[in-house]
Amino acid sequence: MLNCRNIYRGAVFLASAVAFAACTDSARISAEIGDAPETEIVLRQQNVNRYDVLDTVKTDAAGRFSYKVKLGKGDPDFVYVYRNGKKLASLLLARGDKVQVTADTAGHFSVSGSAEAERLAVVEKDYASFLTEMDSLASAMENGGSEADQLRMRQELARCYTDYYRKCVRYVMENPHSLTVVPVLYQTVSDGFYVFSQDTDALHFRNAADSLAKAYPDSRYVRSLKQEADSRARQLELRVRMQTAEQVGYLDLEMPDVKGTKTRLGELASDARAVLLCFWSPDDALQKMFNLDVLKKVYGSYRDRGLEIYQVAIAVDKPSWERVVSAQGLEWTNVCDGLGWNSPAVRMYNVTRLPAYFLIVDGQLSDKVITDEESLVRALRETL
Helix, strand or coil: CCCCCHHHHHHHHHHHHHHHHHHHCCCEEEECCCCCCCEEEEEEECCCCCCCEEEEEECCCCCEEEEECCCCCCCEEEEEEECEEEEEEEECCCCCEEEEECCCCCCCCCECCCHHHHHHHHHHHHHHHHHHHHHHHHHHCCCCCCCHHHHHHHHHHHHHHHHHHHHHHHHHHHCCCCCCCCHCCCCCCCCCCCCCCCCHHHHHHHHHHHHHHHHCCCCHHHHHHHHHHHHHHHHHHHHHHHHHHHHHHCCEEEEEEECCCCEEEHHHHHHHEEEEEECCCCCCCCHHHHHHHHHHHHHHHHHHHCCCEEECCCEEEEEEEEHHHHCCCCCEEEEECCCCHHHHHHCCCCCCCCCCCEEEEEECCCCCCCCCHHHHHHHHHHHC
C-alpha cells in the first residue's frame, strides 16, 4: 500500500524546490578545466556589444572551480570562461541553473544541467567547425594551384558558406523562443562579413526579435536585436526603393509630417512641375532664418508656377521640430522620422552636411547645384 504521508512529503519537497529555483537570482557553475591546475580563470558577462569582466577565480590542483553568477532582471544571461585571453566555454544561464562544465585549454567544452546552455554549446561547436573549414579552404587558395584548382576551391568556399547559412536559417526558424539564436544571427565569417549578410535577412532578425520579446520582454539582448531588426528593415526598404528609383529618376521618400501622416515625396513630384527637396536642422538658427527670409519668399513667388517644397528635418526631438514648424508658419510639406542622422533618407541622398538641397523637375533629379538664395532663385527661374 502506498504511504500517503511520504507522497505528501515528496510533493511538498518538490514544490519547494521548484519555488526556490524560481525565486533565486543566481546560477551555479561547477567546472573542470583539463591541464589547468591552480590557474586563473576569468569569467566574462556579455553586455550586448561588449564583454564585461565578471570575476577572476582560481582552479584547484585538479583544475576545478565553482562560482555563483548573480543574474539581473531579464535573464537568461551569456557568461564566458576565459584563460590567458582564450575563450574556453560559452554558457547561457538562467536563474536556478546548476551547470557542470568540462573544458580543456584548446577551447573544447561540454555542458550539462541546462538545456539552453547545452544548446549553446552545440551552436558554438558547429560555428567553430565552419570557421575551421573556411580557413582551410582559404589557405589552400592562397597557396596557388592551377586555374581549375582555384575554381574548384572557390566553389567549395561558396558551398561551405551556403550550407552553413542554410543550417543557421533553419536553426533560427526552429528555435524561435531560445536566446541561443541571438549569437547565431550575429556570427561572422570574417571581420565585417556576417553569415546573415543579405538584405532579406532583415526578416529573420524581425521574426526572431518578435518571438523572443514574448518570452523575454526584459532582456537587453532582445532589445538590441530589435534595434538591429529595425536597422536592417530600413536597409531593405532602401534597397527596394533604389531599385524602383530607376523608373522615376529620383529616390522616393515616405515620412511622417507634423500631423503624423506619412507623406510621399513622389506624390508631390507627380503633381508639381518642380519639387525642392530640402534637408535641414530645426536646431540651427541660420537654417531657421533661411526658412523665413528665403524659402517663404521663394515659395510665395513660385508656388503658382508649379513649385512645391518637401522639407526633411534631420532631428531626434520631434516635438521641438513641430514647434519650430508651427512657430514659423511653414506652409509647405514638412516631414521628420525622428531618427536624426540614422534616417534612411540621409543615406539615400548621401547627405553629409546641412542644409542640403535637391531639385526634382518633371520627375527627374536635376543636376543644378543649389547652395544659397542666389543659386536657388537662378535654378527656379531657369526651370519655371
